[in-house]
Amino acid sequence: MANGAQAMLRTLINAGVEVCFTNPGTSEMHFVAALDTAPEMRAVLTLFEGVATGAADGYARMAGKPASTLLHLGCGLGNGLANLHNARKGRVPVVNIVGDHATYHTKFDAQLQSDIETAARNVSTWVRTSQSTQQLCQDVVEAVTAAKGPPGQVATLILPADVSWGEGAAALPAPAPVPPPLADDALIERIASVLKKGGKTAILLGGRALREPALLAAGRIAAQCGVKLYAEVFPTRFERGAGLPHAERIAYLAEMASVQLAGLENLVLVDARAPVSFFAYPGKKSYLVPDGCSVHELALPGEDAVGSLQRLCQVVGAAQATPLLQPEKRPGRPRGKLTAEKVCKAVGHLLPDNAIIVDEAQTSGTMLPMFTAGAPRHDVLALTGGAIGQGLPAAVGAAVACPDRPVLALVGDGSSMYTIQALWTMAREKLNVVSVIFNNHSYGILNIELERVGAEKAGPKARSQLDLNGPGLDFVQLAQGMGVPATRAHTAEEFTAALERAFATPGPHLIEAVVPSVFSGLKLRVLPYLLRSLENLPQPVARALKRKVAP
Amino acid sequence: MANGAQAMLRTLINAGVEVCFTNPGTSEMHFVAALDTAPEMRAVLTLFEGVATGAADGYARMAGKPASTLLHLGCGLGNGLANLHNARKGRVPVVNIVGDHATYHTKFDAQLQSDIETAARNVSTWVRTSQSTQQLCQDVVEAVTAAKGPPGQVATLILPADVSWGEGAAALPAPAPVPPPLADDALIERIASVLKKGGKTAILLGGRALREPALLAAGRIAAQCGVKLYAEVFPTRFERGAGLPHAERIAYLAEMASVQLAGLENLVLVDARAPVSFFAYPGKKSYLVPDGCSVHELALPGEDAVGSLQRLCQVVGAAQATPLLQPEKRPGRPRGKLTAEKVCKAVGHLLPDNAIIVDEAQTSGTMLPMFTAGAPRHDVLALTGGAIGQGLPAAVGAAVACPDRPVLALVGDGSSMYTIQALWTMAREKLNVVSVIFNNHSYGILNIELERVGAEKAGPKARSQLDLNGPGLDFVQLAQGMGVPATRAHTAEEFTAALERAFATPGPHLIEAVVPSVFSGLKLRVLPYLLRSLENLPQPVARALKRKVAP
Structure with missing residues (x-):
């Protein structure tokens, strides 16, 4: 017989959950101790829970099966909510294991006591606090089953410390898969x-x-x-x-x-x-x-x-029809002063076979789809729930799921800072991730949004809320401070060379792409610019559309 | 007449709320635009919501009145929950303004749609979604009243975008303060x-x-x-x-x-x-x-x-009694290889008059109370709710509240990484904060906890979950990357000199104190060591206690 944590780990492995993205505290110490009994479970430590949950999201998107997280009580779950929201909106399976106080300890309302179930419900369709060591493995089976769906869901199993450390648990076999029915x-x-x-x-x-x-x-x-x-x-x-x-x-x-x-x-x-x-x-x-x-x-x-x-x-009788396939077509090597568009062009120019692009580039990535449409086959993982801070963690998860595929994370400067701690996990796990940070020294997208909501008469105080200067962020130092080799590019030539080197060298790399805001100086001409981003738009159509939307 | 956001800001100012710690998105753009109509409101931008909420906590502890936060929908609030938990447990007043989709937009369940009220309830005793521009200022008055208490509380006002941009709002005057009753x-x-x-x-x-x-x-x-x-x-x-x-x-x-x-x-x-x-x-x-x-x-x-x-x-007839007052007494200047204890000693040796110490040093700070007991008068702000990632943000808030007082944040390496983005706000606002990061390359406290929960037979996989090496974090680069001057100390002499310089120079500074884990090599002798930290413990008592608890 095993204690709860040991049997739980074995049940997770039996159910195909082989990776756990962790940020544990005291209430999870028995789970941590049990890891040495479960060599099939890869435990990936993160420095912040938002990295753990975002990584679980990215992992499941690529692995096609859930990872688990290991989070520390309600506050740890809270720190992970934003990326669980993204998973929820993307119907991505995730199994959260959230440690809690021992069942008999909750009545004392100690410092870290909070209502975990309520916080969990915000993102999870399945929530349960396990009540006993004997019941725990059945709870695990149900959590994994719920997470796998269909559709994929976030399932949160709350694990009281005494349920985890209690003896007498027996692991359970994998649950049977549930095939989804066809439409009527x-x-x-x-x-x-x-x-x-x-x-x-x-x-x-x-x-x-x-x-x-x-x-x-x-x-x-x-x-x-x-x-x-x-x-x-x-x-x-x-x-x-x-x-x-x-x-x-x-x-x-x-x-x-x-x-x-x-x-x-x-x-x-x-x-x-x-x-x-x-x-x-x-x-x-x-x-x-x-x-x-x-x-x-x-x-x-x-x-x-x-x-x-x-x-x-x-x-419809199309079984033998010949689909129109995207022809191979790469943009040329960009030249001159670096812009966001040239970064996207360089990506299209160099993208290796079978890459995974994690796209959280916001405004700077506007031209990315166009420039990569004819690149070699690749996967794009996007910001399903709109909660920024997803790009770098999802890249961690994708790289853990697919160690043999190159991962490219394209992230805005503002977005990157929500979960910048992900870089450390990339270094620790030696993940093949190239992170490109578009440093335009602003929340670029909010400059458009300020205009779009009709608040364009904003004064200097409002503008300063969207400005990431004073001081500017130095992503090379931030990356190196977490053990990730990094370089900065001011020209298209520098960027393209750096990207080429990064793809050719194993392990994580970061490139800070210093670019102007896509829309600086483009005020009121945003839409015609954006129209260019519509992929493969025939020129006459583009011209007609421009007439239609131009101010 | 004003729009909702403008009248809201005026009402907040009337009620004494003069600082807003922000991390806005599109749904908050009218609030942002309205800032230029409210010169009395200081808007302090943060790069992550946990910094905003922790800063609001630290501010209110020192200012004796609430700040507001400005957060972006449910996910922004989620990112801020951990530090709001700390405020809740410390009975600290905070007024959260959480932007939401326009009232008519929620039914479309757009990407960022989530149940904000539920997330808010986890930390707030007062939660309301404002229903109309006309009602908004009354909602603000009630939110501030609830936050101020007594006791101080976290109040969360959810602000739909159309309530914010709607016209026809009129600001309200300050609510009357509510004096607490005496005990029976x-x-x-x-x-x-x-x-x-x-x-x-x-x-x-x-x-x-x-x-x-x-x-x-x-x-x-x-x-x-x-x-x-x-x-x-x-x-x-x-x-x-x-x-x-x-x-x-x-x-x-x-x-x-x-x-x-x-x-x-x-x-x-x-x-x-x-x-x-x-x-x-x-x-x-x-x-x-x-x-x-x-x-x-x-x-x-x-x-x-x-x-x-x-x-x-x-x-009890003590009105004229003479209380025993702590005599002035500082430890000497520490020498030799740096240890956590020597950092605490140097702090006691140098602490300036009227300092504010934010204490999130965990194991490394064990000796801090003892070494600072006789230092000049100071305030200590502690981790009320146990949710780590509070130290650096709270220091931001304390420094905003008390610009003329030196602020010293003592933070463990693990803890600091939850909200390391706070350093950028320190630089941007030129805050007088000295941040000391105890870099022992581990979640030091969890090494004790692993032992305390009886999981001491942990293997290498478990131990690696508590280990922050491979790669080690370089806090000097991390700080410099966010515009904060930084230095590293390996000896007590280096540390003391750096601390002296930092206190003498305006603006933020970071010192990375490279120290061994307090408890490395102390296994099973933890308690006798800790007993020394009990301040002013008479020697015979200490000896007796040691006998009592030693294994």
Whole structure:
């Protein structure tokens, strides 16, 4: 017989959970002590809980199965909430193990006592405080089952210290997987008839429908029915690049998304939600589907979106259709003073085979999709829940899941500072992550937002709230201070050479890309600039759109 | 007439809230834009919400009134929860302003949508989502009133974007202060009779009872009745040093606290709670008051603890008694290889008049109370809720509240990394904060805890979870990367000289103190070592106690 912690670890391993991203405290010491009984469990220490939860998110997106976290009571969970929010919104499976005081100790309301279940509910569909050592392994099985879904979810198991240290627990075997059902035949028929009618119709792919099998099915349907493919604005995991059907991401800015969706009569959603504005703005619409456009949802959450899409492909008679595949095409090597656009160009120029891009570049990454569309096949992990501070931790998790694939994290300066501690874990675990920090010395996106909310008459005090100068952040020193080799680039030549070196050398690297704000000096000309970012936009269409949205 | 944000800012200022620690996003842009209409409101930008909330905590402890925070939706609040937990446990007033989506936008469940109220309830006794621009200023008045208490509380006002940008709001005047009532006369008489009987009695001071007026009253009672004074383990704000009555802090380790409290027959609580163990440990007691000791609570939360103590002083006939005051006494200048103990000694040797010490030094700070007991008068702000990552942010807030006082933050290496971003705000605001990071390359306290929970047979995998080597953190580079001048000390001479220079030079400074773990090599001899930290312990007592607890 084992103590609770030992049996729990064994049950997690049996259920396929083989990595634990940790930031433990006293109440988790028996779990920590038990790690030496569980060689199959990789324990990855982080210096901050937001790194642990973001890493668990990034890991699960790439591994296709959950990692666990190990967090210290309610406050540790609190520190991890933002990235669990991103996991929740991306339907990513995560199993949180949150240590708690011993059951008999809670009544004393000691310093660290707080209501963990309430905090957990904010992000978890499944929450339980384990009540006894004997029950613990059954709780673990249920937590993992809930996390795996379908759909993927955040499950939080609260582990009182005495349940963990108690003796007499027995590990349990893996739970049986739960296959998701296909969508209803009648629904598939109805949507097929919409697609076959043609007209202005688009398919919006999200979730698991942005991976190769679904993309190929969608590409065949698109070729057969002449419909357009879109990808949701912040995909959980998007397989793209040369050789795959191309789907254009819905733009972050509602003004842009409206341009993309203008004139649509039918929109078919596959594991995606109808596009809405990220924020509300005075006098602007929140719901971005054009008036009069019918929305058809192929599969509900928990249904088999990919299988349903493949079935739809057969029903529309597209099974033998030839999908339009993205041709291989890289931009040239950029030259001259570095800009965010040139960073994206260099990425497109150099991206290695089979890379994983973690995209938290905000404004600076505007041109990234365009410049990488024809690059070798790669995965893009995006900011599913909009809670910044996700990029560097998700890169940690992706690199742990895929040690043989290069990981490129593209992160804004403001965003990077929420969870900059992730760099230390990259160094400690010798992860193959290249982190590019776009240092434009500002919360660049908020300068646009200040304008968009109609608060453009902002004075110097307001502007200073978006300004990251005085002092400027030195990311080279920050990275080196955590053991990550780093360099700074002011020119495109410097950046491209540094990126080339970083991809060629194992272990983590950081490149600080000193760039001007994308929109500095572009005031009121933001939209025409952004329109260029719409990938593969035919020139006449681009010109027409520019006329439509230019002030 | 003004828009909601403008009237809100004016109402906050009217109510005495003059500082806002911010980390805004799009939904807060109207609040940000309104800052230029409110020159009396100081807006202090932070790079991470945990810095904003910790700074608000530190500010209010020193200013005696709340600051506000400005946080971005549920995820921003989530990032700030840990330090709000510390404020809650310390009964510190904080007014959170949490921006939310426009009221009509929430139904679309956009990416950043989450249940903010639930997250807020975890730390706030007062939570409200403002429903209209017209109601907003009344909501602000109620939030500030709730925060001010008595007792001080965390109040969270959720501000939908359209409530903020709506027009037609009118600012409101300051609410009337609510004076706390004195304790019941009969209770004071009862406690007076306990004290007058003498015997083994102690007074445990906490909360507001650790400030000069209460300390003097308690000192007079102690002199008159021959009782001992204790301070709670993690005080919100503790005024101490030469010229004040001395109160010994209850030790963090339950084993130590039991030694301090052994044999007590009566314990009078003044704005403090009966001591309990920080964590539970197998086979050890959680409740630390000795069996048979009667506990007497002088004032309930919300009652006037200080006034009640002063009344008690009169009733026991101690109004004219002469309290025993701590004599001025500094340790000598330390020499040789640097240790945590020598850092504490150097602090005692050099501490300037009227300093504010933020103490998050964990194991490395064990000897700090002893070495600073006779230093010039100073305030100590401690980790009230046990959620680490509080030290550097609280130092930011204390320095904003008291620009003319030197602030010394003593922080463990592990703790510092939770909210290391605070250094940037210190640089940006040119705050007079000296941050000392004890770099022992480990979560030092967890090495003890691993032993205490009975998990001492931990293997290398467990030990590696407490180890902050590989790579070691370079705090000099981290500080410089955020614009804070920094130096590293390996010897006591280097450290003392650096500390002297830092106190003499305005603006922020960081000193990395490279020290061995306090308990490395001390395994199983932890308690005798710790006993030395009990301040002013007479030698025969110390010897007796050592016999009692030594293994």
